[in-house]
Amino acid sequence: MATKASRSAARVMMAPAVVLLLGWMLVPLIMTLWFSFTKYLPLRGDSIERGLDWVGFSNYSRFISSNAFWPSVQTTLIMVGGVLLITVVLGVLLAMLLDQPLWGQGVVRILVIAPFFVMPTVSALVWKNMLMDPVNGIFSHLWRFFGAEPVAWLQDASLTSIIMIASWQWLPFATLILLTAIQSLDSEQLEAAEMDGAPALKRFWFIVLPHLGRAITIVILIQTIFLLSIFAEIFVTTGGAFGTRTLTYLIFQRVIDSQNIGLGSAGGVYAIILANIVAIFLMRIVGKNLDA
Amino acid sequence: MGQIELKQVTKSFGDVQVIPPLDLTIHDGEFTVFVGPSGCGKSTLLRLIAGLEDITTGHIEIDGKDATALVPAKRGLAMVFQSYALYPHMSVRKNIAFPLRMAKMDSAEIDKRVNAAASVLNLTDYLDRRPGQLSGGQRQRVAIGRAIVREPAAFLFDEPLSNLDAALRVGMRLEISELHKRLETTMVYVTHDQVEAMTMADKIVVLQAGVIEQVGTPLELYRAPRNTFVAGFIGSPRMNLIEGPEAAKHDAATIGVRPEHIDVVESGGQWQGTVGVAEHLGSDTFFHIHNTGLAETLTVRAIGDVSLQHGDTIHLNPRADEIHRFDAQGLRIAK
Ligand SMILES: Nc1ncnc2c1ncn2[C@@H]1O[C@H](COP(=O)(O)OP(=O)(O)OP(=O)(O)O)[C@@H](O)[C@H]1O
Numbered sequence: 001m002a003t004k005a006s007r008s009a010a011r012v013m014m015a016p017a018v019v020l021l022l023g024w025m026l027v028p029l030i031m032t033l034w035f036s037f038t039k040y041l042p043l044r045g046d047s048i049e050r051g052l053d054w055v056g057f058s059n060y061s062r063f064i065s066s067n068a069f070w071p072s073v074q075t076t077l078i079m080v081g082g083v084l085l086i087t088v089v090l091g092v093l094l095a096m097l098l099d100q101p102l103w104g105q106g107v108v109r110i111l112v113i114a115p116f117f118v119m120p121t122v123s124a125l126v127w128k129n130m131l132m133d134p135v136n137g138i139f140s141h142l143w144r145f146f147g148a149e150p151v152a153w154l155q156d157a158s159l160t161s162i163i164m165i166a167s168w169q170w171l172p173f174a175t176l177i178l179l180t181a182i183q184s185l186d187s188e189q190l191e192a193a194e195m196d197g198a199p200a201l202k203r204f205w206f207i208v209l210p211h212l213g214r215a216i217t218i219v220i221l222i223q224t225i226f227l228l229s230i231f232a233e234i235f236v237t238t239g240g241a242f243g244t245r246t247l248t249y250l251i252f253q254r255v256i257d258s259q260n261i262g263l264g265s266a267g268g269v270y271a272i273i274l275a276n277i278v279a280i281f282l283m284r285i286v287g288k289n290l291d292a
Numbered sequence: 293m294g295q296i297e298l299k300q301v302t303k304s305f306g307d308v309q310v311i312p313p314l315d316l317t318i319h320d321g322e323f324t325v326f327v328g329p330s331g332c333g334k335s336t337l338l339r340l341i342a343g344l345e346d347i348t349t350g351h352i353e354i355d356g357k358d359a360t361a362l363v364p365a366k367r368g369l370a371m372v373f374q375s376y377a378l379y380p381h382m383s384v385r386k387n388i389a390f391p392l393r394m395a396k397m398d399s400a401e402i403d404k405r406v407n408a409a410a411s412v413l414n415l416t417d418y419l420d421r422r423p424g425q426l427s428g429g430q431r432q433r434v435a436i437g438r439a440i441v442r443e444p445a446a447f448l449f450d451e452p453l454s455n456l457d458a459a460l461r462v463g464m465r466l467e468i469s470e471l472h473k474r475l476e477t478t479m480v481y482v483t484h485d486q487v488e489a490m491t492m493a494d495k496i497v498v499l500q501a502g503v504i505e506q507v508g509t510p511l512e513l514y515r516a517p518r519n520t521f522v523a524g525f526i527g528s529p530r531m532n533l534i535e536g537p538e539a540a541k542h543d544a545a546t547i548g549v550r551p552e553h554i555d556v557v558e559s560g561g562q563w564q565g566t567v568g569v570a571e572h573l574g575s576d577t578f579f580h581i582h583n584t585g586l587a588e589t590l591t592v593r594a595i596g597d598v599s600l601q602h603g604d605t606i607h608l609n610p611r612a613d614e615i616h617r618f619d620a621q622g623l624r625i626a627k
Pocket residue numbers: 305310328329330331332333334335336337484
């Protein structure tokens with residue numbers, strides 16, 4: 001895209017996509033913003049045709065002053081942080097394992113990717129009924145086999161359970177991205193480090209990990225976007241009980257339980273703000289890996 | 293100290309034996325060059341010495357001690373790779389300091405050594421850059437810097453100049469030679485460029501298919517190649533190898549005459565042919581000559597600018613005392 005002509009041609013050709021994308025994002029965003037400043041209770045007869053009453057910031061102050069708000073923000077952050085930690089750490093380890101020449105490599109790789117293709121609802125159901133059920137779950141059999149008291153996962157370790165489920169779903173993604181990154185590492189660099197007297201752990205720390213920096217950044221950013229809005233896993237397993245109510249889930253409950261669209265929209269705007277804070281925070285920590 | 297001895301060393305990858313049993317001694321302080329065609333096992337041999345590949349059978353001794361089972365870091369050798377293998381996320385300073393940090397040296401000593409190496413290699417202005425911000429020649433110098441700070445028993449180079457352009461290559465060749473003169477450390481240098489081998493080496497090891505064809509000083513190899521392979525490999529342009537009746541006249545299966553040992557005469561030479569391509573370099577002229585009845589082409593070097601053109605007939609006289617004779621197995625026949 002060097003010449004003036006090719007630049008303007010590019011602009012023209014990109015226009016439809018840009019307009020579509022903008023519309024796609026802007027319309028819901030503006031509607032959410034609008035609803036958040038109005039009293040909108042469909043069951044009480046409010047509707048867009050009849051006009052909504054402007055209520056200023058009262059939805060916002062009501063949402064934030066509710067007892068459930070700050071705990072839900074905390075739950076969200078713990079959940080996202082936990083899943084990120086597990087997927088990145090295990091992802092790096094798995095990627096290094098899969099990079100070794102091992103027997104049946106192709107099959108193993110497909111198996112590792114498989115969880116990514118399972119729908120969140122389905123995987124949550126499988127975890128809930130097959131693995132974590134306190135009476136008949138595989139885990140409870142395992143626990144009993146070793147003479148331990150089975151854990152009622154979704155009640156006693158509810159947030160941990162959700163983190164486990166989400167990690168299981170996102171581990172393949174992390175592994176895949178990190179695997180391609182590891183494969184692009186020049187083996188002569190590792191050999192040079194070996195000659196320079198770096199034992200395996202130091203080679204990992206000084207050579208492999210910095211090489212993976214950019215890939216880890218991408219994994220963290222992309223996963224954060226999706227993890228902030230996790231819903232099905234919570235809905236299917238705990239229904240938001242036992243301290244698993246994330247901000248997303250709280251908004252859903254506000255809209256459904258109290259049929260209050262205005263209040264829910266205000267929550268949605270808070271979620272946008274939270275996502276942006278997290279994003280800015282992440283960019284600060286890891287974003288410098290992206291340039292250079 | 294840096295004497296390296298290989299005793300009956302072999303290397304196989306699976307069923308393929310790349311290095312048949314091989315004995316070689318590299319003396320302390322020597323600049324040894326491994327040279328040979330592509331795929332002959334030069335890199336493999338160097339990696340065996342470095343410890344980056346396991347030896348299949350045999351022994352390696354460094355300074356008289358068995359090093360066969362030692363890990364690379366414990367052998368006290370430093371290697372410069374063809375791709376330089378610099379650590380891209382570290383500054384030049386950190387790259388050079390890396391082996392010292394791994395050796396847990398204290399930071400004052402590290403700084404001292406890094407600065408000393410940087411000034412030797414003209415890298416002082418670049419110490420805070422990343423490798424990605426350096427030119428090829430500068431990267432090469434960083435790789436060498438990383439090797440010299442460790443004060444190793446020997447340096448191993450695997451085609452360190454092959455990624456550089458011709459002019460830079462000549463410059464770096466001199467720098468490495470000078471470094472060797474100054475440090476007086478053993479250096480083992482792999483190349484497939486026989487000019488590099490001739491100009492830099494104290495001792496050249498000519499390899500073919502993992503077998504050592506000849507070991508000797510550059511001039512020994514030039515004056516008395518042990519067989520036709522070495523004769524054809526050492527010297528540029530290549531030696532002319534002539535078979536058939538002309539060789540029989542000298543009681544040999546093959547005779548070899550270097551291009552610089554054939555004189556161009558006005559008329560009445562022993563040999564004649566037609567000029568194919570004439571390369572005029574000013575100082576010399578190289579003629580590629582056809583239809584001599586001796587070999588497909590004959591290469592001749594004439595001193596100065598000789599004005600013979602494509603298609604002209606040329607008269608030649610080989611110098612009788614510079615003719616190399618080889619038997620039917622390709623081995624040299626003594627004079
Ligand atoms: N890891 C390996 N597995 C199997 N065969 C190998 C391996 N490494 C090298 N070889 C074989 O060993 C032989 C020697 O290889 P090597 O790399 O030592 O050649 P080289 O002399 O360095 O060639 P070049 O000048 O092209 O670098 C080649 O035939 C190569 O195919």
